[in-house]
Amino acid sequence: MTDVVGVGNALLDIVVHTTQEFPAAHGFVHGTATMVDEKTSDDLYARVGAATEVSGGSAANTVVGLASFGASAGYIGRVADDQLGEVFVHDLRASGVRFDVAPADDGASSGRCIVMVTPDAQRTMCTYLGASAELAPVDIDEQMITESRILYLEGYLWDEPPAKEAMRRAISVAQDHGVRVAFTLSDPFCVERHRSEFLVLVEESVDVLFANEHEIIALYEVADFEQAVAAVRGHCDTAALTRSALGSVVLDDSEIVTVAPAHVGEVVDTTGAGDQYAAGFLYGLLRGADASECGRLGSIAAAEVITHLGARPALSLAELVRR
Amino acid sequence: MTDVVGVGNALLDIVVHTTQEFPAAHGFVHGTATMVDEKTSDDLYARVGAATEVSGGSAANTVVGLASFGASAGYIGRVADDQLGEVFVHDLRASGVRFDVAPADDGASSGRCIVMVTPDAQRTMCTYLGASAELAPVDIDEQMITESRILYLEGYLWDEPPAKEAMRRAISVAQDHGVRVAFTLSDPFCVERHRSEFLVLVEESVDVLFANEHEIIALYEVADFEQAVAAVRGHCDTAALTRSALGSVVLDDSEIVTVAPAHVGEVVDTTGAGDQYAAGFLYGLLRGADASECGRLGSIAAAEVITHLGARPALSLAELVRR
Numbered sequence: 001m002t003d004v005v006g007v008g009n010a011l012l013d014i015v016v017h018t019t020q021e022f023p024a025a026h027g028f029v030h031g032t033a034t035m036v037d038e039k040t041s042d043d044l045y046a047r048v049g050a051a052t053e054v055s056g057g058s059a060a061n062t063v064v065g066l067a068s069f070g071a072s073a074g075y076i077g078r079v080a081d082d083q084l085g086e087v088f089v090h091d092l093r094a095s096g097v098r099f100d101v102a103p104a105d106d107g108a109s110s111g112r113c114i115v116m117v118t119p120d121a122q123r124t125m126c127t128y129l130g131a132s133a134e135l136a137p138v139d140i141d142e143q144m145i146t147e148s149r150i151l152y153l154e155g156y157l158w159d160e161p162p163a164k165e166a167m168r169r170a171i172s173v174a175q176d177h178g179v180r181v182a183f184t185l186s187d188p189f190c191v192e193r194h195r196s197e198f199l200v201l202v203e204e205s206v207d208v209l210f211a212n213e214h215e216i217i218a219l220y221e222v223a224d225f226e227q228a229v230a231a232v233r234g235h236c237d238t239a240a241l242t243r244s245a246l247g248s249v250v251l252d253d254s255e256i257v258t259v260a261p262a263h264v265g266e267v268v269d270t271t272g273a274g275d276q277y278a279a280g281f282l283y284g285l286l287r288g289a290d291a292s293e294c295g296r297l298g299s300i301a302a303a304e305v306i307t308h309l310g311a312r313p314a315l316s317l318a319e320l321v322r323r
Numbered sequence: 324m325t326d327v328v329g330v331g332n333a334l335l336d337i338v339v340h341t342t343q344e345f346p347a348a349h350g351f352v353h354g355t356a357t358m359v360d361e362k363t364s365d366d367l368y369a370r371v372g373a374a375t376e377v378s379g380g381s382a383a384n385t386v387v388g389l390a391s392f393g394a395s396a397g398y399i400g401r402v403a404d405d406q407l408g409e410v411f412v413h414d415l416r417a418s419g420v421r422f423d424v425a426p427a428d429d430g431a432s433s434g435r436c437i438v439m440v441t442p443d444a445q446r447t448m449c450t451y452l453g454a455s456a457e458l459a460p461v462d463i464d465e466q467m468i469t470e471s472r473i474l475y476l477e478g479y480l481w482d483e484p485p486a487k488e489a490m491r492r493a494i495s496v497a498q499d500h501g502v503r504v505a506f507t508l509s510d511p512f513c514v515e516r517h518r519s520e521f522l523v524l525v526e527e528s529v530d531v532l533f534a535n536e537h538e539i540i541a542l543y544e545v546a547d548f549e550q551a552v553a554a555v556r557g558h559c560d561t562a563a564l565t566r567s568a569l570g571s572v573v574l575d576d577s578e579i580v581t582v583a584p585a586h587v588g589e590v591v592d593t594t595g596a597g598d599q600y601a602a603g604f605l606y607g608l609l610r611g612a613d614a615s616e617c618g619r620l621g622s623i624a625a626a627e628v629i630t631h632l633g634a635r636p637a638l639s640l641a642e643l644v645r646r
Contacts (some may be wrong), residue, residue, distance in 0.1 A: 033593070045413060046413075048417065049417045049418070050387070050414035050415075050417045050635065051417075052375055052376070052377050052633065053376035053377070053410060055373065062374070082405075083405055083406040083432070084406050084407055087376060090369075090374070091374065092373075094372045094373045095373050175572040274402070309375075309632075310375065312373065
């Protein structure tokens with residue numbers, strides 16, 4: 001039995017510090033994610049400085065956060081049978097997350113994401129999906145989903161047709177078995193690429209929506225955050241909208257709650273803030289917490305992850321909450 | 324032209340936080356390095372938590388530190404033609420270090436070192452040498468050495484016969500061309516394994532010796548540090564002996580200087596302290612600094628590296644010294 005099953009792009013993060021100007025000078029939009037081919041990834045790698053490698057992937061980060069809270073978590077994603085894939089699988093399992101998808105022994109190498117951390121602690125991502133893009137409906141472990149309470153999906157998966165089909169399969173299984181479906185919009189450009197489909201998805205299939213300010217504005221093509229909040233009301237059961245230093249706004253059937261950000265020390269690297277917010281929020285839902293408490297748990301997890309390099313918790317989130 | 328050429332075991336560090344008891348409970352001696360076979364490395368990896376991967380290798384860390392000071396540096400070592408090898412080579416070159424040895428396309432995979440960081444910020448290392456142990460005399464770029472001013476070697480290389488022959492070749496080339504030979508004892512157990520050969524080496528071939536307190540005591544089989552200092556006098560031209568929080572003692576023909584440690588913030592991970600001390604010290608020698616100033620530069624570099632994870636500088640050491 002797993003409380004939450006995450007489905008996402010299995011990626012190793014190659015974290016590198018750059019100047020504030022570097023991402024734009026190389027064609028990347030500050031604070032966003034760009035999908036590239038292997039050659040572009042290799043070319044960028046040759047231009048960046050010495051790096052640190054840590055396991056990443058948005059939904060994978062979230063399920064690791066859930067495990068750190070003490071929830072049982074599983075993951076569905078695809079790596080290749082290579083050294084970077086081994087690192088990804090090791091870290092996931094060592095974090096207590098169940099992972100059963102066999103690594104692909106042919107095709108592309110394991111996916112990787114060059115994370116450019118600028119002096120403002122923001123991250124700009126250059127992602128080569130590699131083997132992660134080969135996720136297909138056959139990889140969806142239906143039993144793991146039917147035995148879980150929440151299915152969590154990342155919008156990034158929508159970029160590859162077989163992965164999209166895998167998502168649809170997972171959603172259909174979840175809906176048939178009363179498993180709640182949670183979904184993150186992932187990135188404003190990802191929203192631009194798939195807006196019409198995302199609108200239908202949110203309306204018909206998503207019980208819990210995660211988005212940051214830029215993503216939710218992009219989804220509804222509105223002018224500001226207030227208009228986005230108005231648009232999302234009634235569109236899905238629960239929405240958790242994050243606003244960086246402004247905290248978050250949580251909407252459900254009955255109320256709109258503004259959640260203050262948790263106290264943060266020095267911000268080192270904002271990578272994973274949204275992923276860990278989702279982990280805390282979902283952990284709250286599992287415990288039957290109200291909107292305000294779910295948001296508070298999300299804020300605590302997000303605050304922890306931005307004080308260090310990498311997108312996964314360095315401390316036990318369960319212990320952090322106990323304090 | 325390179326100022327310093329380093330020769331060493333090319334390793335990727337797999338950095339993991341453990342409890343204080345974990346290393347001993349798995350058969351490792353706290354604060355030391357153990358050489359293991361691939362299976363033992365894999366077994367330990369399966370038992371440790373989620374990790375961070377960074378390029379390492381003692382002499383490689385030192386030449387990266389030298390490059391960070393602004394010196395020109397080269398490296399001789401061996402990785403396999405695999406993903407971990409690519410990471411090692413990328414990081415070395417991205418740090419401004421010249422590296423020309425072609426990756427091995429058969430034989431063992433790239434070497435890796437599982438670095439267990441305990442709550443006291445000490446590191447205990449489990450090293451699988453892999454391809455790095457295949458360094459052979461043919462890999463020694465004689466021209467790079469003859470055109471350099473200092474050849475820097477790590478004691479760890481003495482564990483593998485072909486690597487030892489490569490070291491002897493490198494030393495012979497250096498001595499024939501008036502290139503100074505610097506050598507680090509690396510680890511107390513490494514000293515135990517090769518004491519008689521190290522004593523001859525230090526007497527006949529080493530111009531600058533680096534050792535920490537435990538290593539120099541092990542080399543001369545004496546009871547305490549003071550006796551070790553007495554033993555090393557006259558045994559080699561210059562010796563820099565590090566004592567963790569007590570700073571270091573530098574001996575040359577004319578004097579014995581005690582160098583205070585540099586001011587340190589919170590100590591996070593002592594991995595690389597000795598490697599970076601050597602970098603600062605050698606940078607001082609290149610600039611014609613006296614013993615005291617060489618030690619001071621070593622202390623500054625060591626102080627920087629212990630405030631963060633990983634064995635290579637996170638800041639420009641040249642800039643740190645300018646401040």
